[in-house]
Amino acid sequence: MDEAAFITALRALAPDPAARGLDDDVAVIALGGEHLVLTHDMMVEGVHWLPGQDPADVAWKLVATNLSDLAAKGAAPLGVLLGYGLGGGEERFLAGLAEALAAFAVPLLGGDTVRRVGPAAHGLTALGRATHCPVPTRSGAQVGDRLWVTGSLGDAMLGFEALRDGREGRTGRDTTRFARPVPRLAEGRALAPLVGAMMDVSDGLLLDATRMARASGVTLAIDSAACPVPPDLPSARRQEALSWGDDYELLFTLPAGTTPPCPATCIGEAQTAGPVPLLLDGACPQGPLGYEHRG
Amino acid sequence: MDEAAFITALRALAPDPAARGLDDDVAVIALGGEHLVLTHDMMVEGVHWLPGQDPADVAWKLVATNLSDLAAKGAAPLGVLLGYGLGGGEERFLAGLAEALAAFAVPLLGGDTVRRVGPAAHGLTALGRATHCPVPTRSGAQVGDRLWVTGSLGDAMLGFEALRDGREGRTGRDTTRFARPVPRLAEGRALAPLVGAMMDVSDGLLLDATRMARASGVTLAIDSAACPVPPDLPSARRQEALSWGDDYELLFTLPAGTTPPCPATCIGEAQTAGPVPLLLDGACPQGPLGYEHRG
Incomplete structure (x- = not known):
């Protein structure tokens, strides 16, 4: 199945268009008077970064790209969860992760590590709190804007x-x-x-x-x-x-x-x-x- | 770096022991008068499931294991975000995902797909709302219990x-x-x-x-x-x-x-x-x- 067909099928499983993040990368859900903004990105060696690239840069980019999704929603980051495929480069990855977390003042909340088999693949979930409602979308452009x-x-x-x-x-x-x-x-x-x-x-x-x-x-x-x-x-x-x-x-x-x-x-x-x-x-x-x- | 050392190093990056989920799989953060419970698990072919096992079972288990972390916190699930490594078995994965989402009445909120290189690896983030505070932890056992x-x-x-x-x-x-x-x-x-x-x-x-x-x-x-x-x-x-x-x-x-x-x-x-x-x-x-x- 190609990726477009898979995403289309996934969308059919996400019943609430307002909540789902499949079509614009970010999910927004209401909770206790706040709006929570959530995004999850994966990165794979050889696809999202050059083989041999400094793992510190990979860690930085994993954090930065997810926070960029929050930025587009005007959200203040609350934290990130890391899914890490263990198999080399951990020291440099940790260094870059620490730098990114400090630079963007976002806490690491948790995550999971697994032994990897093959190229490195990592995932990151970022969550934030919307600072303005309605939360901006990609669908709000009007003629004349x-x-x-x-x-x-x-x-x-x-x-x-x-x-x-x-x-x-x-x-x-x-x-x-x-x-x-x-x-x-x-x-x-x-x-x-x-x-x-x-x-x-x-x-x-x-x-x-x-x-x-x-x-x-x-x-x-x-x-x-x-x-x-x-x-x-x-x-x-x-x-x-x-x-x-x-x-x-x-x-x-x-x-x-x-x-x-x-x-x-x-x-x-x-x-x-x-x-x-x-x-x-x-x-x-x-x-x-x-x-x-x-x- | 072995996994234990990596996790220890990650913990040092998670400044708030109350919020971090690195030591007990689950993060708890306060938001708008509610307590949000978050967990992220990754699963890798050959490590977490048998090569050749039905991808529908893999999808089910990915959802179920994350929701089990929420269950241990007494949390009501709000939704899941999927990180999917694309490269075969999508039809069966989608079928199992749909069954699990329906069985546990939890919405798919969003996620990401990447082309996989090597064995399949997928991640899932689940979030829930605590139904009781303080949220149960693994540290509350008392002598005589x-x-x-x-x-x-x-x-x-x-x-x-x-x-x-x-x-x-x-x-x-x-x-x-x-x-x-x-x-x-x-x-x-x-x-x-x-x-x-x-x-x-x-x-x-x-x-x-x-x-x-x-x-x-x-x-x-x-x-x-x-x-x-x-x-x-x-x-x-x-x-x-x-x-x-x-x-x-x-x-x-x-x-x-x-x-x-x-x-x-x-x-x-x-x-x-x-x-x-x-x-x-x-x-x-x-x-x-x-x-x-x-x-």
Whole structure:
């Protein structure tokens, strides 16, 4: 069974669309007057990180990517649970985990360890408390809204390539944005009361924007020249940067005329739903839009 | 690094002993006037289930074992998040997952799927709402308390052997207790207001009782003849049954004279801490006490 079919079948088992996190990575449930936000991500060696990459970076990224899902909901992290496949690299993993937990002020609440057979695979569950209700979704974009993104897009791609090609470090390119992404927690909390729709850019701007457009029932029109990219990105690679994942920036919509409370760039607008959910410079973008989950 | 050293190092990263679930599988955190109970377990092919075993049973067990952790806290399940390694057997896994979710009336809230490389590995996070505060722990046994256990111990062992040896099914032994354990959710809720200490028996009675004794600062004295075992267990295998895991019964203490509100068997008592945490028929038990996590 391929991954898309499996996810579709899983969705049929999640009876409450409002609670389930299968279609937008994050579950929201009400409890005792609060809204609890939950997410679980797995990472596998050779799929989500380069074989031989520092396990400290793996630990960091496992925490950071889950917290990025909370950030997109404007949630304050309450803690994480770790599922760890034991079989080497534990010292460095622990070092990176400690650094990430301290950097994001999030406690380790518990978890499980198992002996691994084959490549390393780890899982992490993060939970947080919503700071604003209604909790932002990817389905709230309205026609006329402006589309914004925090930070820049493409640093993770350039960092990955430098790390893969051994060009990282002091004399090479900074690979921090790929190896040690920082979830936009403060920005997410500041934006939550204001946004129409919000999500993090984990699989590529063009793919994630397509998902937002579909969920919201609009067409999102993006101006590629307005998209913030790293200064050293070759101009011919702009669309590639916009379809590369791992940036963990926040993509959100605001009503026209509203200024975001944090640094961000306006990259487009929401239009009446047309034949395609996404327009890039007025046309349907060609080529891959981002990292698609495949079987 | 071996598993014990890794877990010790993880514990040092979990600053709040009251919140962390590393030492007793389950984390408890306060939120909005409620107490949230969280647990995460991973299962790996060839470690936690037999290669070739029906993926439907694997899915059931993944849900059941996590809910058993909630049962030991007297918690009502709120939902589960699945981390699934995709690579075959999805149809049967989905069937078993649907059966377990329906049987225990627990919603699937979300999760993640990844392509697997090597043996299958899946993780599940379960969360629940405590129905009684303080939430039962394994550290509450007091000298003079009686030690009780629900159900019987050894059915999972006999079921595992029958399944391994192809003796299951209509003409063979019932393997349900191994393949499809049922978490004692109703019993856990009924017991929570009454118990001194409570935990589930997942790694073997003798090992889990040792953990309860150590956490509580008592010696637990168990009468092996009083322990409930399956009628077809050879008498020579009684201690083996008491050190085999996977039974998912509840082990708990009650003050002397208190009758449990659910079917259970009194198997011993809590005594002043002696030189060893566990006495079996008055002596320190020899041989393995249960399934130890090893590196």
